[in-house]
Amino acid sequence: DSEEVQKSRHWMNKEFFFKESGKNKHELACFIKAPVTVLENLKCRILNDVSSLVVNDSEELVSNVISIECSDYEEILFPINIMIPFTSCFRGNYREIMVKVTDVNFQSNYLTPISLEGYQGNHKESFAEVKIYHLGVFSVLSCLKKETFTVPKVGLSQKLSMDSRISFCYHPETFSSPAPMQLKIQPIEPSLVSALKARHDMYHSVISTSALVHVQHPSAQPFNSSVTITLPCPPNPEKKRQGDETQHARAISATVKRIASTYHPWAVNSSVRKNGENLSDILKLLGHRNKEEGWKVFDDVVIQNAQNGLVSFELREHLECFAVIRLSFLLENTYLLLFAQALEEALCSTMANVVLYRKKENPHKIVVLLSASKELTYELQNLHEEGYFGPPEPMQQFPLREGEQIHFRFSGNIFASENGKEFGKVYRLIFHSQRKPRLELQIKEVDEFGNHSSPHYKGTAVFYKITREMITKKWEQPLPFGEYQHQSPLCKLALTLPKHEKPINRPQSMKRISSDSSEALWDNLLFWLAEELAEENTSLLALCLPVRQSMLQLVRLKCPDNLTHQIYELLCCWKKSLPRSADKQQLLSRYLQKSGRSDLSEELRLKWQNKVFT
Incomplete structure (x- = not known):
């Protein structure tokens, strides 16, 4: 008993490791600091297949999803400390790292880390350390930073720590009793607004927007007086005129509005503002009192321009979410509401691409990668360095929300396997903008005698998008099979x-015996010719060889980044297609002349006559 008491008093750190599918080495799942008796009963599992269920909009997963369980729960002496490794590419002023704890019923709460750094061996790494009072499923998230303050009866002027340009001024007696407030700021990148304008001409009038402000008012007290809110909303750079240009700018603005109202039904004439900095800009407040009620344009709220791109206005009621939009000419409220909805959806989404590349040395080995579009060039470069190349080229970009899934399967005469044994399964990639979901697979032909009229086997990888709403809330997430027939x-x-020539065992009497070394000499000659042609960046099509299009695709596939080898492979394929009695030198000289390389045609003839093939 005394030994058990000593163990319960003695605390120590224990590392928990896991082995990722398809990899040989073990990776660190977490550290747990607890009494020895507790550590002996703890188990750690990785639940990355259910990561879709632990994130909400505006949250970004930056770690593995870890389940910590105990065989003897009643013996645990809480609290205990856990440290979870994470990788966060970007946080900024508006985001913070939190640990989310989810129970078996998918109820969650958030823990603020004690520390964000720790040591693994002698190396300092990013670890989120938290003190926990119960077990569950843990994940490290990048969340919008929450700022909390209480408004007393005497009022309060509050500048936000995450952005001091944003302020809330509560006048005395705004609330009858102290009222706690919680705020989150979601910045809106100008590139996002530009993308929406490029896709929809009706939003052409939008110049810029403020950040999206999320407010929680738990006490729900009514406002006794208005609140003055100041926000940055970038001015129109093209409207920064002074002095003699003022009248000229007004004339242009009036002309633009006349033309717009003629050709665009969503444009509405409005009076020109007499402001030298923003001559005809119109400011609108959009928001919603609650999610169910939806977006609304608050026309009765007067928004004033302040210095340095700031705007201010008085608000007499609680809004859960709002933003200010700057317009060059007035839009009908219908289109403003459509813009707000499109903006909210775009903020929750990331443009992404699916990449399917194969190993250059081994076309049977492929990698399937889900990448944010803005990082695609960097990811492709990394794949090239690993020896992976196309075709096929990455698919066109499409929007994905955090936690949405891409399921894919193979059809035709090609199927795939993760372990080289189980073929024909459905595969899954879960999108998390700060993680790099990828799968390395082996592909092979279904029927070795199929595609008999083609020099290679053919198949198709078919991809499906699975939204979070389509995912059932279960801790076990088996992959469906054959359930996509009703989904586009x-x-x-x-x-x-590529097909491989199979050796044919012939009797010794039937084997061909070469009477000279002409085959080896021809190989040298064709390689010399390929080098000469590659120096001039001669395209495969420019060679005018009578070969099928599929043959051109095959040699490009075998040698994706080496033109000399491509030309050499093509010449060899052409030579193999000729009958033994054909005059190869004369035919090749003719094609070179036809390709505009009479110089090489003459040099080829001389080398053939002199038997000099180097």
């Missing part, structure tokens, strides 16, 4: 596999 594919990527 997100995209299809064509795949090919």
Whole structure:
């Protein structure tokens, strides 16, 4: 008993490791600091397959999803400390790292980390350390930073710590009793507004927007007086005129509005503002009192321009969410509401691409990657360094929310496997903007005698988008099979596999015996010719060889980044297609002349006559 008492008093750190599918090495799942008797009963599991269920909009997963369980729960002496490794690419002033704890019923709460750094061996790493009082499923998230303050009866002027340009001024007696407030600021990138304007001409009038402000008012007390809110809303750079240009700008603005109202039904004439900095800009407040009620335009709220791109206005009621929009000419409220909805959806989404590349040295090995579009160039460069290349080319970008899934399967005469044994499954990639979901698979032909008229086997990778609403809330997430017939594919990527010539065992008497070394000499000659042609960046099509289009695709697939090898492979394929009695030198000289390379045609003739093939 005394030994058990000593163990319960003695605390120590224990590392928990896991082995990722398809990889040989073990990776660190977490550290747990607890009494020895507790550590002996704890188990740690990785639940990345259910990561879709632990994130909400505006949250970004930056760690593995970890389940910590105990075989003897009653013996645990809480609290205990856990440290979870994470990788966060970008946080900024508006985001913070939190640990989310989810129970078996998918009820969650958030823990503020004690520390965000720790040591693994001698290396300092990013770890989120929290003190926990119960077990569950843990994940490290990048969340919008929450700022909390209480408004007393005497009023309060509050500048936000995350952005001092944003302020809330509560006048005395705004509330009858102290009222706690919680605020989150969601910045809106100008590039996002530009993308919406590019896709929809009706939003052409939008110049800029403020950040999206989320407010929680738990006490729900009515406002006895208005609140003065100041926000940054970037001015129109094209409207910064002074002095003699003022009248000229007014004339242009009036002309633009006349033209707009003629050709665009959503444009409405408005009076020109007499402000030298923002001559005809119109400011509108959009928001909603609650999610169910939806967006509304508050026309009765007067918004004033302040210095340095700030705007201010008085608000007489609680809004859960709002933003200010700057317009060059007035839009009908219908289109403003459509813009607000489109903006809210775009803020919750990231443009992404699916990449399917194959190993250059081994076309049977492929990688399937889900990448944010803004990082696509960087990811493709990394894949090239690992030896992976196309075709097929990455599919066109499409929007994905955090936690949404891409399911894919293979059809045609090609199927895939993760372990080289189980083929024909459905595969899943879960999108998290700060993680790099990827799968390395082996592909092979279904029927070795299929595609008999083609030099390669053909198949298709079919991809489907699975939204969070389509995912059932269960801790076990088996992949469906054959349940996509009622769903349109997100995209299809064509795949090919080169066929390999099988050796034929002939009797010794039937084996061909070469009377000279002409085959080896021809190989040297063709390689010399390929090098000469590659120096001039000669395209495969420019060679005018009578080969099929599929043959051109095959050699590009075998040698994706080496033109010399491509030309050499094509010449060899052409030579193999000729009968033994054909005059190869004469035919090749003719094609070179036809391709505009008479110089090489003459040099080829001389080398053939002199038997000099280097």
